[in-house]
Amino acid sequence: MNAIQWPEGYLPGFTENFSSNEVIAADLQVADVWPQLSQATLWPSYYPNSANVRFYDGKGPELEEGVRFYFETFGFPVEAEVVEYVPPTKGKPGRVAWHGWAGEGETRLDVHHAWLIEELAGGRVRVLTQETQKGKPAEDLAKTKPNPMINGHQDWLDGLIAAARTATR
Numbered sequence: 474m475n476a477i478q479w480p481e482g483y484l485p486g487f488t489e490n491f492s493s494n495e496v497i498a499a500d501l502q503v504a505d506v507w508p509q510l511s512q513a514t515l516w517p518s519y520y521p522n523s524a525n526v527r528f529y530d531g532k533g534p535e536l537e538e539g540v541r542f543y544f545e546t547f548g549f550p551v552e553a554e555v556v557e558y559v560p561p562t563k564g565k566p567g568r569v570a571w572h573g574w575a576g577e578g579e580t581r582l583d584v585h586h587a588w589l590i591e592e593l594a595g596g597r598v599r600v601l602t603q604e605t606q607k608g609k610p611a612e613d614l615a616k617t618k619p620n621p622m623i624n625g626h627q628d629w630l631d632g633l634i635a636a637a638r639t640a641t642r
Contacts, residue, residue: 475566475591477603480556483585485603489611492622493603496630501598503561503590505637510588511536511560511569513544519632522546522625536569547625549575549582549610557587566591575610582610600633602626 485491509515514534516523528534529541536542538558544551553573561567570587586604593599604622606614614622 474593474599475589477570477587477589477601478557478568479587479605480572480585483605483607485605488605488607489609490606490615490622491604492620492626493601494623494626494630495599495601496634497593497597497599498634499595499597501634501637501641502596503567503592503598505641506590506598506600506633507561507567509633509636509640510590511558511567513542515636516544516629519636520629521632522628536571542571547614547621551575551584556585561590561592564592576608579609581608583607584611600630602630 509519512534513526513536516526524545526542526544532540533542536555536558538555540555542553544553551573552575553571555569555571557568557570559568567590568588570585573584573586575582584604584606587602589601591599604626
C-alpha cells in the first residue's frame with residue numbers, strides 16, 4: 474500500500490504529536506470519495522468539527538497546490554496552504570496535504586495534515602489520513618485522553634465515507 478510523503482521537519486516520531494487514521498470501505502471508488510475531500514467547503518456538511526471554510530485570492534472551492542485557505546477545527550482558527558495536491562488517476566492514489574498553523578509564539582501550533590485515497594482489489598477504497606503537529610498546543614493534545622485528534626479524525630473519515638455513499642445514490 475502507498476504511504477504519506479512527509480516534508481522535512483514533520484516526520485512522525487520527531488514532532489510533539491502524531492495521529493493516524495485509516496478506513497477501508499467496500500462498494501466505493503476513489504472517484505466517489507475524492508470530490509468530498511478535495512472540495513473543502515463540503516467538509517462542514519459531513520464533519521461537524523470543521524467550520525467557516527474560506528479561500529483566499531478568489532480560489533476554491535477545489536483545493537489545489539499552493540492555494541491558501543482558512544477553517545476552524547478542534548477550537549483552532551487554522552490558516553493553511555496546500556503543499557501537495559495530486560488527483561487520483563488509474564492505478565495511482567490521490568494525495569492532498571496542507572501545512573496549517575494557528576497562534577503566535579508559545580501558543581503557535583504547526584501541522585502537516587496529509588490524505589491518501591487509493592483503490593484496492595475487490596471494489597474497495599482505502600482512505601488514510603495522518604497529521605503531525607509541532608508546538609506547545611501539540612504537546613498538550615498528545616497528553617489528552619481520550620485522544621481528540623484520533624477520535625476527531627476518525628469522525629472525519631466516517632463522515633467522508635458516508636458523504637461519498639450518499640453522493641453515489
